[in-house]
Amino acid sequence: MRPLPPTLREKRRYLLVKITGEFSAMPRQLEIYHAVRDAAAELFGDVGSAQMHIAVVWSEGEHAVIRCSRGWEQQTIACAAVITRLCESPVMFRTIAVSGTVHGAKNHIKSTTWDSDSLPGYRCSGKKVDSLKGNNTQQYLTRDDILKE
Amino acid sequence: MITDACIFANQDGSATPRRMLLTAKSCGVSRAVVCGNAPDIPPSYAGVTVLRGKVIGRQNGRQFFDAVRKCPKECVVMVNVGENSFNRTAITTKGVHLLTGIADLPKGGFDHIVAKMAADHNTGVVFDLSRIINPKSRRTALSRYAEVLLLQRKYHFPLVIASGTDTIFGFRNTTETVALCSLFGMTRPEIYAALNGLDAVLFPPQMVTVVDKEEA
Numbered sequence: 001m002r003p004l005p006p007t008l009r010e011k012r013r014y015l016l017v018k019i020t021g022e023f024s025a026m027p028r029q030l031e032i033y034h035a036v037r038d039a040a041a042e043l044f045g046d047v048g049s050a051q052m053h054i055a056v057v058w059s060e061g062e063h064a065v066i067r068c069s070r071g072w073e074q075q076t077i078a079c080a081a082v083i084t085r086l087c088e089s090p091v092m093f094r095t096i097a098v099s100g101t102v103h104g105a106k107n108h109i110k111s112t113t114w115d116s117d118s119l120p121g122y123r124c125s126g127k128k129v130d131s132l133k134g135n136n137t138q139q140y141l142t143r144d145d146i147l148k149e
Numbered sequence: 150m151i152t153d154a155c156i157f158a159n160q161d162g163s164a165t166p167r168r169m170l171l172t173a174k175s176c177g178v179s180r181a182v183v184c185g186n187a188p189d190i191p192p193s194y195a196g197v198t199v200l201r202g203k204v205i206g207r208q209n210g211r212q213f214f215d216a217v218r219k220c221p222k223e224c225v226v227m228v229n230v231g232e233n234s235f236n237r238t239a240i241t242t243k244g245v246h247l248l249t250g251i252a253d254l255p256k257g258g259f260d261h262i263v264a265k266m267a268a269d270h271n272t273g274v275v276f277d278l279s280r281i282i283n284p285k286s287r288r289t290a291l292s293r294y295a296e297v298l299l300l301q302r303k304y305h306f307p308l309v310i311a312s313g314t315d316t317i318f319g320f321r322n323t324t325e326t327v328a329l330c331s332l333f334g335m336t337r338p339e340i341y342a343a344l345n346g347l348d349a350v351l352f353p354p355q356m357v358t359v360v361d362k363e364e365a
Contacts, residue, residue, distance in 0.1 A: 081329055082287075084282060092320070094176075094325070095322070138163060139163045141164070141167070
């Protein structure tokens with residue numbers, strides 16, 4: 001049987017999202033999918049989420065590509081934006097780009113160079129910053145906060 | 150200038166106020182109103198201009214007026230909305246810039262008269278995104294925001310959008326803000342007008358004054 005010609009296929013859009021959270025290990029693709037699917041079901045109900053055809057087609061490190069039907073991009077971005085917890089940890093899904101192909105979405109991934117200009121912020125995972133005015137609860141701080149001490 | 154009308158940066162929070170401003174910058178925010186206990190924030194950090202803000206809760210008449218009077222002049226004063234009569238008092242009080250807490254509004258708390266007064270006194274209304282993000286308050290927030298939006302389209306009082314967050318995970322960039330606000334029917338031009346709406350509250354357009362020409 002011949003494959004479906006491109007003109008008859010369902011049109012899709014691919015969202016590149018960056019996942020930021022307090023994980024010990026980055027979440028798996030299935031866990032990301034469950035989070036997005038649950039958020040879609042909460043926001044738009046079963047009917048809406050069924051029409052969106054959500055899937056997570058790729059994930060690596062802190063980036064993932066979410067697929068949806070064309071015309072449902074705004075709703076899918078909203079679904080990703082309302083996700084606050086993943087793997088029992090606080091999380092933030094930041095939508096970086098929307099593209100018509102997975103390859104096009106991946107092209108928007110920017111490689112981070114670890115120098116002082118591009119990364120002025122720190123994360124202290126142990127919840128201990130002994131030098132910061134005796135306050136040992138702050139996890140996220142900037143280089144300026146430390147220099148100021 | 151994309152403005153976040155209310156973030157709660159505390160010196161004792163999980164992130165330092167500077168770190169929160171850095172995250173705000175990464176979301177495209179160029180000006181933020183910072184409420185909370187953060188005494189040593191610079192006036193500008195990482196390209197984000199900082200305005201100090203103060204949220205005043207629902208109080209009795211005299212306490213409310215005292216609280217407004219005690220606010221520094223350069224402070225953006227926000228008032229938590231309550232009953233209809235309290236809202237009318239808040240709007241007409243000199244020095245009040247914004248009404249916040251619309252998601253907790255009691256039934257009939259913001260009617261067409263309050264909307265008209267807000268437009269006349271140039272008092273803005275804050276749409277807090279954290280109430281949409283939080284699943285417990287989402288339904289109430291979406292319905293209240295839709296009601297207020299209908300009144301705004303008729304009476305044209307200023308609208309502003311705030312993240313209302315106290316962690317770095319609560320910030321949303323403009324794409325996500327557009328997606329979240331479109332959930333209750335806000336259009337893209339309205340959203341961008343609201344993101345830039347604080348200027349209309351702080352620096353209202355003045356009437357043109359005719360200056361007499363000096364005779365030679």
